[in-house]
């Protein structure tokens with residue numbers, strides 16, 4: 001076949017569709033489709049991956065037996081451990097610490113700094129990371145962090161917005177902690193020296209997000225997570241808190257009742273380490289790399305659901321495992337960046353979803369699930385999508401509208417990260433729209449906790465995306481970086497308190513894991529699946545087919 | 552309404568196959584040749600360096616983090632056959648080209664100072680105390696040329712030498728701490744660590760807490776919202792739904 005001819009980064013045939021968008025822009029400028037009624041929402045949600053038939057099953061063992069979960073998640077819950085137990089020597093831990101923190105995203109890193117603030121000696125803390133410290137979903141947050149700190153706003157309003165967005169399934173006591181601490185967290189970030197977007201008069205720039213009734217989204221251009229994480233990590237490093245990299249936890253240890261440590265695995269050398277700890281905070285983030293229902297994802301390389309798997313085996317209770325958040329605007333073109341996020345803030349500032357006929361077909365700021373479903377319907381039911389050279393379908397997000405509405409230069413100033421990403425592939429989002437399709441974004445459910453992050457298992461806390469309850473069955477934009485910081489702080493404080501009560505180290509055992517294996521067998525789960533999976537595998541099919549094991 | 556809904560899900564999964572389960576040769580029309588650490592591989596045209604290495608059979612442990620240009624893990628240097636210039640890139644954000652030969656730099660050895668941000672103030676002093684070597688910059692511009700974020704690194708170092716942390720913070724804001732500038736610097740600087748210090752100094756000392764935030768924090772500490780929140784936590788879902796639907800919405 002002849003080479004495709006490219007004009008401005010797009011093949012010729014896509015160019016024709018772009019011309020339609022460019023031509024209809026002026027007409028659409030003052031037109032916004034009206035928001036859907038509840039009935040219309042219900043109708044369109046039928047093609048949302050969470051609601052479309054199939055894709056889920058009920059969990060067959062453990063505390064949450066009977067709860068629904070995506071097949072990809074159930075597969076990991078119903079999988080065998082990476083170790084049997086007898087190959088690791090539990091009699092002599094390699095290291096004993098007061099506080100073990102698993103996962104160094106915003107949640108884990110904040111927890112370490114707060115625990116140290118509240119009196120846990122730095123050398124009694126260990127932060128372990130699967131990849132480098134900071135290779136995490138946190139560093140990619142673009143849009144912002146919510147906090148009700150303007151005069152016409154209040155924590156109560158923030159509560160209402162979040163619980164409505166979560167379809168009234170949020171756990172009220174933890175949600176209360178989230179909204180009440182939010183302004184304190186903004187202050188903490190500023191005190192550490194984070195640079196937040198400011199108005200001329202020094203007040204914060206605050207924007208609306210999907211489902212917020214007040215403008216309360218704080219951002220650092222479109223590098224919010226990068227700025228928040230690199231500042232907190234810098235503080236963490238200044239305090240010389242010990243940490244390990246490329247050392248994922250592959251199993252928790254318990255004394256039969258409480259969590260007493262963990263088994264670590266060196267991803268490069270293949271040997272293990274036994275860590276003994278009096279308190280453990282699990283902050284391993286989400287599961288985008290499971291590619292639920294075959295969707296691409298916005299998540300980082302290590303987002304593989306490890307924390308949920310480990311905690312469940314140790315007896316922790318999960319909740320809201322049945323819902324997954326798909327972000328409506330993942331990149332659908334070019335191939336190199338499929339699935340990567342185009343922040344909601346783009347729509348917040350005027351970018352319109354448009355179909356192949358140049359029509360604005362949906363209210364741009366419906367809740368994420370409704371917006372995503374409407375894109376799927378446009379592409380697969382109404383056949384109004386654009387097909388890419390790799391066979392993906394998508395609709396346009398009309399980014400040039402942002403400059404038409406807010407003036408030239410807005411995109412480079414407010415979205416430098418987005419502008420740069422597309423520019424690298426010769427696409428100019430100031431001049432041309434971008435093609436989008438829903439992408440797997442966030443693990444709504446997770447390990448249940450109380451308002452201090454404490455789980456039902458003694459000595460085990462959770463913070464961040466691995467936890468469940470705060471957002472119920474659907475999270476609003478800007479509430480999860482907030483969740484990480486609030487519950488990072490709270491778990492840091494709470495574990496420090498706990499450690500003051502003269503806790504002793506417990507025995508290091510894997511009985512819980514062995515019992516879990518017995519349960520799996522009793523339930524007739526006959527599989528070679530193992531979990532946690534630690535990393536996804538994207539190697540080419542041809543190579544995999546010829547792989548042999550010689551060492 | 553639609554054709555079978557799960558049929559739609561199957562179609563979506565089918566169209567996403569290449570980014571989810573790895574690339575199948577059968578689907579590829581255009582090929583190029585690249586060299587990874589000196590060994591040649593035929594790979595599909597149009598992939599990122601990261602995707603191409605995976606296609607070739609590499610399963611990353613190092614040099615792969617966010618896969619989206621934010622974390623700085625996938626630092627790569629390369630040349631194109633026939634071109635003398637040494638180029639730099641983030642593997643997750645750069646397309647492979649015919650004749651590319653490359654290596655990755657999974658770790659940058661760079662000195663970083665420990666400091667107490669509460670005991671410093673903006674200006675040249677913090678640099679003289681913690682990073683006096685900043686004065687050694689020769690103005691060669693190699694750092695700027697190497698930066699995959701198109702940051703004017705030399706310029707922010709110049710600002711640092713003058714103690715202008717505001718400018719240094721602004722110019723360096725998009726830094727993903729990939730380490731490429733430091734690897735190229737003939738004066739052996741670790742530019743990105745100095746920039747981190749500058750940004751924190753600027754954020755902490757030159758952008759004071761807004762009053763609206765101070766007031767809100769005080770109100771919370773005084774317990775102004777306790778009663779309202781206590782009540783909300785107890786409110787029935789039915790009632791919550793009513794209040795939620797009735798709430799007014801501020802214009803964006």
Ligand SMILES: Cc1cc2nc3c(=O)[nH]c(=O)nc-3n(C[C@H](O)[C@H](O)[C@H](O)COP(=O)(O)OP(=O)(O)OC[C@H]3O[C@@H](n4cnc5c(N)ncnc54)[C@H](O)[C@@H]3O)c2cc1C
Nearest residue numbers: 103105107130137138143144249285302464465478480481
């Ligand atoms: C592209 C993108 C944009 C986003 N934008 C926003 C936004 O604008 N606003 C907002 O509020 N939220 C946003 N989110 C969501 C938010 O960023 C995340 O939910 C949140 O940062 C998660 O933080 P975390 O600390 O819980 O987990 P992470 O930041 O993912 O950190 C978890 C860490 O644990 C490590 N880990 C995993 N398993 C193990 C193991 N077995 N052993 C040891 N370590 C392990 C991981 O490698 C990782 O480093 C966005 C998310 C993405 C992906």
Ligand code: SF4
Nearest residue numbers: 698726727729730732
């Ligand atoms: S300034 Fe240096 S560390 Fe930062 S992105 Fe540029 S090259 Fe990388």
Ligand code: SF4
Nearest residue numbers: 688689691692694736
């Ligand atoms: S590479 Fe080093 S010496 Fe050259 S301009 Fe940059 S900082 Fe100065």
Ligand code: FES
Nearest residue numbers: 616617618623643
């Ligand atoms: S993997 Fe994070 S920048 Fe490339």
